[in-house]
Amino acid sequence: MSTANGSGNELLRVEGLQKYFPVTRGLVFQKEVGSVKAVDGVSFSLKAGETLGVVGESGCGKSTMARCIARLLEPTGGTIWFDGRDITHLDRADMRPVRRDMMMVFQDPYASLNPRKRVGAIVGEPLEVHGVGNDEERKRRVQELLEIVGLNPEHYNRFPHEFSGGQRQRIGIARALAINPKLIICDEPVSALDVSVQAQILNLLKDLQDDFGLTYIFIAHDLNVVRHISDRVMVMYLGRAVELGSRDDLYREPKHPYTGALLSAVPIADPEQGRSRKQIILEGDVPSPLNPPAACHFHPRCPRFVDGKCNVDTPELIQHGSHLAACHFPLERWPMSEDEMRRREAPQVGAAD
Amino acid sequence: MVAALEVKDLSTSFRTDDGIVQAVSGVSFRLEPGSTLGVVGESGSGKSVTFLTVMGLVDPRQATVRGSVLLQGEEMLGASQSRMRQIRGRTIGMIFQDPMTSLNPVKTIGWQLQEAVLIHQDVSKKEARKQAIDILKEVEIPRADQRVDDYPHQFSGGMRQRVMIAMALINNPEILIADEPTTALDVTTQAQILRLMKKLQAEHETAIVMITHDLGVVAELADHVIVMYGGKVVEQANVDDLFVKPEMPYTWGLLGSLPRLNATGARLDQIPGQPPSLLNPPSGCPFHPRCEFVMSICRTELPGLDLSTVGNDHRFRCHLDEESRTRIWNQKKAALVNEDAA
Numbered sequence: 246m247s248t249a250n251g252s253g254n255e256l257l258r259v260e261g262l263q264k265y266f267p268v269t270r271g272l273v274f275q276k277e278v279g280s281v282k283a284v285d286g287v288s289f290s291l292k293a294g295e296t297l298g299v300v301g302e303s304g305c306g307k308s309t310m311a312r313c314i315a316r317l318l319e320p321t322g323g324t325i326w327f328d329g330r331d332i333t334h335l336d337r338a339d340m341r342p343v344r345r346d347m348m349m350v351f352q353d354p355y356a357s358l359n360p361r362k363r364v365g366a367i368v369g370e371p372l373e374v375h376g377v378g379n380d381e382e383r384k385r386r387v388q389e390l391l392e393i394v395g396l397n398p399e400h401y402n403r404f405p406h407e408f409s410g411g412q413r414q415r416i417g418i419a420r421a422l423a424i425n426p427k428l429i430i431c432d433e434p435v436s437a438l439d440v441s442v443q444a445q446i447l448n449l450l451k452d453l454q455d456d457f458g459l460t461y462i463f464i465a466h467d468l469n470v471v472r473h474i475s476d477r478v479m480v481m482y483l484g485r486a487v488e489l490g491s492r493d494d495l496y497r498e499p500k501h502p503y504t505g506a507l508l509s510a511v512p513i514a515d516p517e518q519g520r521s522r523k524q525i526i527l528e529g530d531v532p533s534p535l536n537p538p539a540a541c542h543f544h545p546r547c548p549r550f551v552d553g554k555c556n557v558d559t560p561e562l563i564q565h566g567s568h569l570a571a572c573h574f575p576l577e578r579w580p581m582s583e584d585e586m587r588r589r590e591a592p593q594v595g596a597a598d
Numbered sequence: 599m600v601a602a603l604e605v606k607d608l609s610t611s612f613r614t615d616d617g618i619v620q621a622v623s624g625v626s627f628r629l630e631p632g633s634t635l636g637v638v639g640e641s642g643s644g645k646s647v648t649f650l651t652v653m654g655l656v657d658p659r660q661a662t663v664r665g666s667v668l669l670q671g672e673e674m675l676g677a678s679q680s681r682m683r684q685i686r687g688r689t690i691g692m693i694f695q696d697p698m699t700s701l702n703p704v705k706t707i708g709w710q711l712q713e714a715v716l717i718h719q720d721v722s723k724k725e726a727r728k729q730a731i732d733i734l735k736e737v738e739i740p741r742a743d744q745r746v747d748d749y750p751h752q753f754s755g756g757m758r759q760r761v762m763i764a765m766a767l768i769n770n771p772e773i774l775i776a777d778e779p780t781t782a783l784d785v786t787t788q789a790q791i792l793r794l795m796k797k798l799q800a801e802h803e804t805a806i807v808m809i810t811h812d813l814g815v816v817a818e819l820a821d822h823v824i825v826m827y828g829g830k831v832v833e834q835a836n837v838d839d840l841f842v843k844p845e846m847p848y849t850w851g852l853l854g855s856l857p858r859l860n861a862t863g864a865r866l867d868q869i870p871g872q873p874p875s876l877l878n879p880p881s882g883c884p885f886h887p888r889c890e891f892v893m894s895i896c897r898t899e900l901p902g903l904d905l906s907t908v909g910n911d912h913r914f915r916c917h918l919d920e921e922s923r924t925r926i927w928n929q930k931k932a933a934l935v936n937e938d939a940a
Contacts, residue, residue: 302784303755409872410641439640440811441869444855448865466784473857473866510789512814514856516837519817526793527786530754 255329256427256460257291257314262323264306264313268535281534283309285484286323288562293427296454296461298475298492300468300507302531306484307464311430314462315349316340328427345375348421352433354413358405364391364416365401371423390419394449411442418449422457430462435470447474468511472496480504483534483542490568498579500570502586503543505579523582541573548586549574600671602773602805603629603652608665610644610651619876621647623829625665631772632803636820636837638813638852642873644829645809649775653690654682670772688718691766691804695778697758701750707734707761708746711768718769733764737794756787763794770802777809792818813856817841825849828874828884831903832915839909845923846916848885850930858934867930883915891918891926 264284269275284306291297299307312318314325316332325333332343348371351357358367369387372378378386388398394415405413414434421429431450435443451474453459465471471478478495480488480503488501499505506525513519527546532538538545544555554573565575574588610622622644629635639645650656652667654674667674669689674682686692694700702710711730715721721729727746734742737760750758759779766774776795780788796819799806808819816823816837823840825833825848833840833849844850854867871888874880880887886896895917906912907920916923 302786411872439873440813441640441851441855442872444857444866444868445870447857448868451865467857468785469857506786510785512788512792512812512818514813514817514841514853514858516817516841519814524789526789528790530756530787531784 254293255290256293256295256327257462258324258326259290259314260288260324260326262287262310262313262325263321264309264318265321279535282484282537283534284313284320287479287481287484287486288323289479289486289489291428291460291462293460294454294458295477296463296475298471298478299462299464299481300466300471300478301481302466304483304531304534305481306534307481308432310481311349311432311462311464315347315430316343317349341375345371345424346427348424348426348429350414350417350421350429350431350434353437354410354417355405355437357417358413360405363402363404364408367405367416368419368423371420375424377424386423387419390422391416393422393453394419395445409442410438411445414438414446415449418446418453422453425457426459428460428462430464432464433466434463436465436467443470450474468507480507483531483537485542485571486562487543487572488568488570489562490570494567498566498576500565500568500575501543501572502547502549502576504570505576505581505586509580523580523585525581525583525586541571548583549588551588599631601628601668602631602670603807604666604668605648605652606666606668608648608651608667609663610647610656611662612656612660613662614660614877617877620879621829621876622651625826625829625831627824627831627834629773629805629807630822631805632799633821634799634806634808634819636816636823637807637809637826638811638816638823639826640811640873642828642876643826644876645826646777647829648826649777649807649809653686653692653775654679684718687714687771688769689772691769691771691774693759693762693766693774693776693779695781697755697762697782698750700762701758703750706747706749707753711746711761711765714765714768729768730764733768734761736767736798737761737764739764756783756790759783759787759791760794763791763798767798767802767804771804773805773807774799775807775809778811779808780815781810781812788815795819813852825852828879829876830884830900830915831913832885833913834903835906835912835914836909839906839912843906843908843912843924843927845906845908845912845914845927846885847889847891847918847926849914850927851888854930854934867933883917891922893917 262284263286265280265282267277268279268281270278287310301307313320320333324331327343365387368390369383372383372386388401391398396412396415435446438446463474472492475492478492479486482503488495488504499508506527509525529546539556540559541555544550560571560573562569562571606626608622608625612619612621625648637645651663663675708727708730712726715726715729731742731746734746739745739760780791810816820837823835823837824831827848833846844853851869855869857866869888874884882898883896883901886892901915901917903913903915906914
């Protein structure tokens with residue numbers, strides 16, 4: 246899947262996507278002193294009807310990547326093909342018809358709805374922008390949408406503050422659905438919600454996918470949620486994809502030590518299982534993207550670190566077993582404890598694949 | 599043995615322009631010295647207000663408090679403000695969710711830690727600074743003797759939460775109240791903080807109250823759990839018993855609606871509807887409007903805190919009879935296990 250062979254129903258292909266933010270110093274003559282490589286060469290493809298889960302910790306570039314794909318941010322490099330068309334550098338006017346097919350749902354249902362507009366106007370706005378139907382038709386469509394997402398169509402005239410967090414997220418989803426998009430990019434859509442409400446929204450997203458054949462990019466930091474909803478999963482660390490594979494392969498046999506650490510860090514809602522498992526606790530924090538570690542960004546925290554290899558050679562995202570991982574010394578099995586992960590003998594440089 | 603903290607029949611209500619909000623009603627529990635109590639509930643379940651009341655942090659001009667709060671046998675409700683100030687930070691340490699807003703951005707970490715020492719202990723500034731550096735070392739801040747002079751913005755999120763823990767523990771309190779301490783953190787950082795809390799608890803024999811909405815965190819850290827809903831305790835048990843045989847529909851719903859690492863794709867067992875408004879609480883059982891097993895009695899009568907046959911002092915509120923509860927839970931559990939196998 247890493248090669249650029251477009252299959253018939255491929256909806257989105259991203260190749261070598263980069264987004265660098267300049268870091269400047271000085272007030273008047275802003276001198277560029279460096280750059281934050283928020284997204285640094287991410288490639289993947291997405292088939293119609295599929296869900297790609299993107300996981301990573303804060304600052305790993307997952308939201309920036311989403312915003313680049315939706316062209317809310319201008320990519321620094323790389324190419325984005327959407328529905329067979331290169332949209333990387335389309336201007337505003339050319340981008341407008343593409344936006345009909347690509348919608349976003351945001352994390353904070355309180356901040357992403359205009360508090361001074363009624364629900365009808367919020368959900369109907371995409372229809373208006375793209376000039377779909379007349380007033381009467383639009384109103385009917387909005388009511389239909391409210392019903393689809395499980396809200397009362399009579400709430401058409403209410404304001405966002407009259408709804409709870411879960412209901413607001415439903416409004417955000419109704420808005421994203423308004424003009425039958427092909428791709429919906431969900432940026433942490435459930436992380437601000439209570440567990441019971443989170444389950445409602447996840448089930449709703451699944452139902453909508455079944456009913457309308459939607460394609461999702463689903464960004465979350467919660468590995469349980471991502472596993473629940475995704476067909477394929479991409480793990481990001483400091484702007485790079487470190488592992489990409491089908492959900493079952495990736496969760497059953499993680500290859501990258503970072504993925505392993507992430508999986509083992511999730512608290513298990515079962516005291517007995519929790520006590521018996523092997524846990525890997527990483528030291529330190531995610532380093533600053535302004536000055537990331539050389540070569541493999543993960544090497545200073547990695548239990549498998551090999552001096553002279555990991556800090557010299559940047560690992561490529563290549564096939565290891567069932568899926569892709571960017572690691573010189575991928576995990577042989579899973580689960581593994583931190584100690585088992587550690588490499589005891591120094592391998593010959595170049596011998597490991 | 600005297601409990602570290604014993605709360606009996608605690609009720610807190612707030613007067614608002616829209617009417618009286620009964621945030622907490624009739625909550626009782628015991629916290630044994632050196633043990634961990636997990637408090638689980640969704641937003642608006644009353645879990646935070648319960649502990650704000652315990653610490654005397656609700657404004658008496660707006661709130662009415664009834665019941666009893668015994669801190670190592672001493673009654674806290676009605677205690678003077680000066681006595682409460684002695685207790686907060688000395689006997690009870692607190693950690694909040696958002697470390698950035700809980701730290702003073704214009705003072706160094708060292709200054710803030712020393713302040714906590716100087717208020718409660720009769721020591722010199724030099725000694726206070728030494729204590730500050732020691733506690734930073736204990737919460738595993740690298741180069742503590744230098745970082746002590748840094749400002750909060752120079753620390754990462756996980757580091758700031760370590761500083762908060764250091765501040766809460768610097769006077770070696772008997773009780774540590776942690777309100778969603780890891781919710782704002784990334785999962786690898788969360789794992790670090792939970793391990794640190796376990797380690798410090800073992801060393802200092804601190805009793806911990808862990809307020810959270812995350813059943814995973816509870817399973818990992820707690821000895822005893824109370825589940826709150828609509829301002830009431832709806833189930834309480836030893837942590838193992840709660841996960842082996844939860845006894846009421848809300849707890850089933852919480853467990854079922856959790857996406858699990860070892861389960862895939864299937865529909866989640868969602869709880870319909872929204873958590874109740876405490877301004878107009880439902881009559882009878884607070885959970886009845888969302889309960890799939892609701893009976894007519896549930897609408898009128900609040901079930902008592904009955905004793906379960908499983909576990910020691912495992913109590914729950916539900917009108918369903920023993921047989922139905924066992925049957926329903928076995929079905930739900932089977933569904934969870936099937937998912938696991940899939």
